[in-house]
Amino acid sequence: MNQILVVDDDQELRTTLVEVLEQEGLQAVAARSADDALERLQLETFDLILLDLVMPGTDGMTAIPLIRRQAPRTRIIIMTAYASVQNAVQSLQQGADDYIVKPFKIDGLMLTVRLNLQKARFCEETEAVDLDKIFNGLANSLRRQTLQLLSRQGQMRFMDLVRALEIEDHTKVNFHLKTLREAGFIDQTSDKLYQLTTNGQRAATCLSYICKSLEASAQARPSIVP
Amino acid sequence: MNQILVVDDDQELRTTLVEVLEQEGLQAVAARSADDALERLQLETFDLILLDLVMPGTDGMTAIPLIRRQAPRTRIIIMTAYASVQNAVQSLQQGADDYIVKPFKIDGLMLTVRLNLQKARFCEETEAVDLDKIFNGLANSLRRQTLQLLSRQGQMRFMDLVRALEIEDHTKVNFHLKTLREAGFIDQTSDKLYQLTTNGQRAATCLSYICKSLEASAQARPSIVP
DNA sequence: TGACCTTGTGAAGAAAACTTCACAGGGGAG
DNA sequence: CTCCCCTGTGAAGTTTTCTTCACAAGGTCA
Known part of the structure; x- marks a missing residue:
């Protein structure tokens, strides 16, 4: 079940949003201020936060990094009536995930919410599975070279690969190709x-x-050549 | 010396920008289209790209991920006359670093450019590490979580780390911390x-x-939401 | 003081990753 | 057909990585 936190100082909008979200089958609770929200975050975790930018007390922009710190994986969607490009850019730079302009249609909001929940779900999945595969694939220098070679050449025959890698024992290459194939990186x-x-x-x-x-940083600080 | 690429289909603006940047002691060249820019990127690297969003041919929004792919560390600043919050949000989500609305004052532009160059320099001033170390550090899920935690939290005590990772055996965490310390990732x-x-x-x-x-690729293929 | 939490170390064993070796079927050249 | 290269498999052994366990110094709080 997805847990959503609505943070807005407008009481009417707050309750409306909670109602709408619950009608859509999502669990939602409201907070009347950023400080209120931050307190709540200490007790429970949310999948997504709808955050008003302009509020009395701590404003939304200031709250973003504070929320991020408490809840690094929660998606933060900014809502504001005083939309400006600068605000949008700044809030994303602060760590928000999306931005929606008031007044919005319910459909538009729900689309944004659904999309962000989906991204969050995907991140969770990939964190567990895919990354291990990716890093395991990349952890070995021979496999890295193989990936780079194939990336440049497109397709290659086995023995050409072996010679390009300058490995005497072809079965060694075979082993790593098998690993890459099992990881789903090559076919x-x-x-x-x-x-x-x-x-x-x-x-x-x-x-x-x-x-x-790495190359760029190596270039930035050239060492003395003997 | 900082290398800047100006990408705009308006010839007048293009030359003006290059002139202004050079007056400020920066090296600048221009490209008339995104495709032109991408070709250029194959030959040389830039510290910063000023990218128009609306252009004939490949538009700026589409170009962002393509540029990112070629030049992962180059700062990308979007310029556009047709500014909208949605555009700003989308371009930052695509991988741009900043966003400036046309028409702009020279001072405003230079401030943005300087700021971004400074950020880039900050990112760069790290010494080269070998890939094996990096991937070895990242190959283990526990170590990845640790890096992410420390990256978000800044500093953490040992036992807080152990509890945040939800590992019962603290010596296990200790082992991986040692690994990370030996790899020069933490102190x-x-x-x-x-x-x-x-x-x-x-x-x-x-x-x-x-x-x-990975997240971006999740976005590319949205699945049906229940 | 005694109980308990924090922050470790080191050794032993288990598991995973990697290398090496022996071998084998298919295909092409002479 | 014979020789040799390409493409592979599987087993055995080595090395590296990871986990677990036993233990301990130092600090805190009652």
Whole structure:
């Protein structure tokens, strides 16, 4: 069951939102201020918070990082009547996940809420399963090289791969290819060519992200060459 | 020297921006379209990209993830005349770093540019680490959770960490903390509080990169919501 | 003081990851 | 057909990583 917290100083809107959310089969409670919300967060956890930006006391913008600190995985959706691009940008930079402008249609709100709940669910799942796979795939240098090679070359034959990697014992490569195949990163065409799967491409992308960032920082501070 | 890329289909604005930036002592070049920019990115790297959202051909919004892929550490600032909250939110969700509304004052632009360059420099000033270390650090789910926790909380005491991770055997946590410490990802303050080192922060950043890219792919294929 | 919590260390064993070796079927060249 | 290369499997052994357990110094609170 999804637990939602509505934070708004407007009592009418607060109760309306809770009602609407409950009609949609979601569990919702309300808080009248950011401080109220923060107190509540100490007692229970929420999947999603609908947060008004303009409120007496601690305002929404200030509250975002405080909430994030208490509840790192909760999705935070900002609602505000005084929408500006600057506000939107700033609140996302502070750690909010989404932004919706008042007045909104119920359908629009529900779409946003549903979408964010779904993302949260996905994050939870991937945290447990996929990341282990990805990092296990990337933890080995030979496997990293393989992914990079396949990413660049597209498709490769087994022995070409072995030679490109400069490994004498081909069965060693075979072992790691098996690991990659079991992790769902590579597969083989009907004529035995190895290639990346979608997940493999994703892993390779992660890898290049990281390589590039290391490269960039190495470049930034050149060492003295003898 | 900071390398800046200006991407806009308006020729006049393009040259003006390049001139202004160069007057301020920054190196700037221009591209007339997103495709043009992407081609350029294959040849050289930039510290910052000023990207128009509305352009013929590939539009700015579409370009953001493509640029991110090529240049993960480059700051992307969106410029647009057709500013809307929704656009701002979406572009930041796609991976942009900041958002500025046309027409802008030169001072306002320069402030944004300077601020973002400064942030970028801050991110960069870390020494190169080898990939094996990073991936070894990230290969274990407990260590990942630890990095994320420390990244969010800043500093934590040992037992608080153990309880947050929900591990009964504290020596198990101790083992992994030792691993992380030996990998240079965490250290301890004089009063025994654990905290991330610079390299640890980088590893945590890598981790969040990957989580975000997974999240983005979740968004790409929304499933049916009950 | 005694009970209890915090913050460790080190050793032993279990589990996982990795390497090496022996072998084998299929296909092409001479 | 014979030789040799490509592509693989499986077992055995090695190394690394992870977990568990026993224990202990120091601090706190009653």
